[in-house]
Amino acid sequence: QSALTQPRSVSGSPGQSVTISCTGTSDDVGGYNYVSWHQQLPGAAPKVMIYDVSERPSGVPDRFSGSKSGNTASLTISGLQAEDEADYYCCSYAGQYSRWVFGGGTKLTVL
């Protein structure tokens, strides 16, 4: 059982928006602004899409955005494209004892 809770799957049609939630506790998501989102395409290594809750690395389309409210972080993908179909994992810093925790992953299907 993963430390952070994500929906197992979400789906949307091309052009639509989808939001993936990531729920933790005040010891991780709620306690630090160190939430990141990682995209994992089939057979590939994870790739960071959002870091520090809402920052985008260079090269990541601005269709990807992140936010946080309390103990829940969210990844929103607008203008869905077929290439966005992948697994998405949230990750949060969790303090000096646990350090890093992940969500169980969400499979995004573009219909």
Place this chain on the structure above:
Amino acid sequence: QVQLQESGPGLVKPSGTLSLTCAVSGGSISSRNWWSWVRQSPGKGLEWIGEIYHSGTTNYNPSLRSRVTTSVDKSKNQFSLKLTSVTAADTALYYCAKVSETYSYFDFWGQGVLVTVSS
């Protein structure tokens, strides 16, 4: 751009020791970064294993702490993972990853190496 490449045996016997190495290119392992190991069991999510700084300072997942050791080889610009007393539950895809300079996220990942625990 930093690149990471894992290597090691793909098959380990139960009760044995899993040993992996991560070669770092495009950057120095002595830079102000932490270097991590993360694994992904078949069909499951990601699990952080541990991390090491070039000074040798380490942090480990509390659930694995008793079985994990990490080390750094500055001369080869690489870091390593050892996991002892392995069982089938340790079968996973093992990734090495670099933690950002701000120590707030994993900014580069290796391609991963599959390790199967089986007799």
